[in-house]
Amino acid sequence: MTATLPLTAPSALDALDALESESIHIFREVAGEFDRPVILFSGGKDSTLLVHLAVKAFAPAPVPFPLLHVDTGHNYPEVIDFRDRLVARLGLRLEVAHVQEWIDDGRLVERADGTRNPLQTTPLLDSITDHRFDAVFGGGRRDEERARAKERILSLRDAFGRWDPRSQRPELWNLYNGRHAPGEHVRVFPISNWTELDVWRYIQREGIELPSIYFAHQREVFRRDGMWLAEGPWGGPRGAEALELRSVRYRTVGDGSCTGAVESTATTLDEVIAEVTASRLTERGATRADDRLSEAAMEDRKREGYF
Structure with missing residues (x-):
């Protein structure tokens, strides 16, 4: 009589494992579907998490696309130091769009209130166009703010970089539609379903x-x-x-x-x-x-x- 081994149910993923698996799947799908992806990186916790997930997604190979930081010039020194150390440690390629350069050559005008956060849009769009990036990873999460709660995982931007919530495509299961016309690009949010906690x-x-x-x-x-x-x-x-x-x-x-x-x-x-x-x-x-x-x-x- 042949002995049979008892059947054991596969172990269920815990919540963090499931989120990690989804995010890694998104990175790999985009890497396979798009020609020139880039990760938006500020040195903050969410973009640092994106880099960590990208490293996991492609290990032991290197991350196959660069990072892009739109630097307002008003960042905390601790964050810039951290950014540079992380890039050096992981051997990543970093592109930096300095808002000050756009102000110096007249493409942007300093705001009266001194804040440069709204000034990031033009350097971002110019950098996407100059480098021909067609998929731009961001660390936005749906729990952060009501407009971000409207985003899909893959969010189409038109030839002018604009977002129209009415053009959002249905995303059934884990099927993502990356189709876009020349000049358009897609913003990608791998941690969209994560919460701050x-x-x-x-x-x-x-x-x-x-x-x-x-x-x-x-x-x-x-x-x-x-x-x-x-x-x-x-x-x-x-x-x-x-x-x-x-x-x-x-x-x-x-x-x-x-x-x-x-x-x-x-x-x-x-x-x-x-x-x-x-x-x-x-x-x-x-x-x-x-x-x-x-x-x-x-x-x-x-x-x-x-x-």
Whole structure:
């Protein structure tokens, strides 16, 4: 009599494994379907997660496309240092579009309020055109903001880089439609279905390094429009605003003129995760002044070609 081995059910993926698998699948699909993809990289946690997933998707081969950073010139030094170290460590190719160059040659005009975040759109679109990128990976997530919740995984942009929510294509199961006409391109959001908490739990599980400003530290900040902003080349404090030394950290990073810190004592990943779990505001809702300009601020910028 022949002995039979007991049948065992395959182990189910946990939530993070499932999200990772979906994201890696998206990277591989796009690499196979498009000619010149690029990853938008700011040095923030979401774009750092994208790079980590891309490395996993193609290992042991190198990541087959470059990174693109639209540098406002108003970034935190800790983030730029981290960006350069990560690129050097992984041997990646980095393209940088410096907003200052567009201001210097007259293609852009400095805003009266000093913020350069809205000025990123033109350098981004010009860089996409110049390098002929046809698929642009971004770290947008649906839980961040209502306009981003409307995005598909693959989001078509017209020949002028504009987004039209009415042109969004259905995405059934894991089938993605990358068809586009000459001059058009596709924005790709591999972590669209992740939440901020998912991101932090995955960072903890994978041991992913981040810029130090994501953890609590002492910094001189001033209060403006309900947010703690840091002193920098973007201006401030002004008028009655006064610098105060506070224990803060950043939930998102970007142009220093519109990216606020939150008061925090969270110096470890466990403490950050506990803080995010208890928060009732997304990181953009809590710390990004550019999203408070109007109810449709993000959607207006996306229609113009923003991330």
